[in-house]
Amino acid sequence: MNCKIIIGSIILAFLLGSTSAFCQQHTVSYDLSKLLSAHQLSISNREAAVLPNHEKNGIMLSANDDDGVALINDVTFSNGIIELDIRGKDVYQKSFLGVAFHAEDAKTLDAVYFRPFNFLTTDSVRHIHMVQYISHPQFPWFVLRDKFNAQYEKAITSPPDPNQWFHIRIEIKYPQVTAFINGQKTPCLSIKQLSDRKSGKLGLWVGDSSDGAFANLKVTFF
Template sequence: MTRFVAAVLAGAVGAFVPDSAVAQAKRYPLESVASLRLHNVIAEPATFEGKRGLRITATPEAARQEGEPPMLAWIEGLDFSNGIIEAEVAGAPASGASAGARGFVGIAFRLQIDTETQGKATYDVFYLRPTNGRAEDQERRNHATQYISYPDWTWSRLRQETPSKYESYVDLEADRWTKIRIEVRGERARLYVHGQQQPALIVNDVKSGANRRGAVALWIGSGTVAHFRNLIVTPESDSARAK
């Protein structure tokens, strides 16, 4: 019996991330642009649906660019590889946006960018397409959430090569605060929405690899007006990676 109990306890300990592997949570209310670096976006404090946060839109120059330029606001001095990222986000198509606009809004992680020129960027991102959540078209609903890895693994490439693997359905509304939680451990990442215990989207082959590090950023897509608030980042050490 003693050996059995010891074995059970050993297994239980192995199933949890040790406290020593988890750093203290870092909180960013996002009520000002302090501590943010901007790339192709305009950020300004705003009260939305009675809550203070940041309103983020594309710069006029980025809005005119062809393709999908990276549009980011990243936290200065925050180095992230594994851990948990939580935030409240809201997105909707901007006035005059193209018919393909969906209110793209999300969180990028492991961001690396040329800080001298703010030029070439690489990052992973989970994002939402809020107008797809309740669309009267099942295919659009199935594309309500998305994972991509910029610049090589775009949504269009992933959808063409591995249909439905990096997208999923979740109930969403445009212009509504939505709680999201991202868990990243090595090559595995999970997106949770609305405080649900089960993930809305599972990725077991994060394209940046198991060892990549970088910044955490607020992310928007083309033709979007987005709001962000209450960002919480809880880093974990490399020993916390999923086995």
């Protein structure tokens, strides 16, 4: 990674979070509520607000038609580890939320997201649709489900309460993407990216008609 990009990320982290840095690898913890207050999030098709009572120093993205994204300004991500806490809800087709990465803009991005409303389902089809990888604009979920059924979306072993916070860890070493939940050793999703974008913007993602809460974002840059 270009050291100028790393230095820029470090300066931003000192202003808005905390960092442990090396030119080869460094970790940045982002306070999302401070990023929002400092106008360091580029938000598309959503409203954002600090969580009530500064819960977890996180933010909430509102619901709206179509997808929404909040990209972090002046941060470029290539390979590394993305960790954060997220909270959706157990409302059918109203809770899609996760992380966008290697993004050019709100419409051109890769993402890993979760469907909490499927976490406790007894329906055998919905059961395997708990976590999803997408690559927009070429490979939205419905194209992947039609052409590569069950390859880019999976069930989760011991899924969490769909109405409570859960922790996600997404490891990216292009083109490999591996996702873990709540400290589990076995990944809930492991795929190879379909896009040829090896770096780009990083942010929070919500799907059609969905809101979502996000907090405790920590990124390790390789």
